Amino acid sequence: MINTFQVKVVGEITLMLILVLLLVACKSRQVVEHEAHLEPISMNHAECALCGMTVRDQVSPRGQVVHTNGHHAFLCSIGDLVTYVHMPSSHGAIKRVYVEAASTPVNIENNEKTELIWLPASQLSFVAGVPRKRVMGEPALAYDNITAAKLSAREHGLTVLDWKSMLQRLYSGSD
Numbered sequence: 001m002i003n004t005f006q007v008k009v010v011g012e013i014t015l016m017l018i019l020v021l022l023l024v025a026c027k028s029r030q031v032v033e034h035e036a037h038l039e040p041i042s043m044n045h046a047e048c049a050l051c052g053m054t055v056r057d058q059v060s061p062r063g064q065v066v067h068t069n070g071h072h073a074f075l076c077s078i079g080d081l082v083t084y085v086h087m088p089s090s091h092g093a094i095k096r097v098y099v100e101a102a103s104t105p106v107n108i109e110n111n112e113k114t115e116l117i118w119l120p121a122s123q124l125s126f127v128a129g130v131p132r133k134r135v136m137g138e139p140a141l142a143y144d145n146i147t148a149a150k151l152s153a154r155e156h157g158l159t160v161l162d163w164k165s166m167l168q169r170l171y172s173g174s175d
Contacts, residue, residue, distance in 0.1 A: 037070040040098040040118030049073035050080040051136060059111050059135060061100040061142040064118055067091035078126070079137010082170040097121040097163075101144040105152040108132060108141070117144070121163040125149035128169055129158045138170055 043062065046055045055062050055074040063081030065073045071091040075081040078099065085094060100116035101124050108130050125146045132139035143149040146160070153160045161169060 038066050038096050040064050040066075040096075041072055043074050043115060046072075046074040048076035048080055048136075050075060050084050053136075056113060056115065059113060059132065060116050061102075061140070063100075063121070064098040065094050066096040066098070068093050068095050077136040078140045078142070078166070079135070079170055081121075082137065082167055085167070086171055099124055099142045101142045103144050103148060105143075105148050105155065106141050108152075108156060119144055124163060126161045126163065126166045127153045127156075127158050128161050128166065130156070140166065140170075 041064075043055045043064070047053065048055050048058075049065075053076045055076045058076040061078060063075035063078060063084070065075070065081070065084060067073070067089060069092045073084065073089075073091070075084055081097070081099070085097060097120065098118040099121045101119045102116060106112070121142075124142045124144060125148075127141040127143070127149055128138065130139040130141055141149070141152060143152070149160045152158070
């Protein structure tokens with residue numbers, strides 16, 4: 001036979017389990033909401049965080065950085081992006097770095113300014129040494145696949161780099 005003490009204990013344990021489950025569910029929701037502010041957003045009419053130029057008026061690829069406090073900084077070129085990621089910021093540490101990426105080889109004479117898809121820089125292949133005028137820093141192209149990057153590089157006698165190598169190349173100022 002169940003006495004009132006056992007009923008009380010079972011009731012308290014059940015209540016505690018419900019509270020734990022609610023706490024876990026709330027925490028999971030907070031993590032999802034917290035991560036959402038780290039996703040890339042459209043550049044709209046943003047100014048370059050480094051030079052002040054209107055980002056959408058510049059030739060792609062362009063960069064986007066998300067800081068720990070959720071601040072999105074846009075950069076008008078890969079060169080400005082590389083400089084920016086090496087600078088301290090009042091917005092806190094950089095949590096994510098995004099770059100606009102093409103899926104197929106780009107005509108390097110094309111001054112395309114349409115906003116492309118934003119992808120994590122670490123997942124992209126870059127073509128360095130692109131002969132483009134009016135670009136801040138060394139011009140580069142960014143691709144979401146290595147095949148397109150290699151085709152583009154081969155066609156123009158250029159080099160394919162990953163994000164880490166691109167950072168090193170541009171930050172050191174080497175050709």
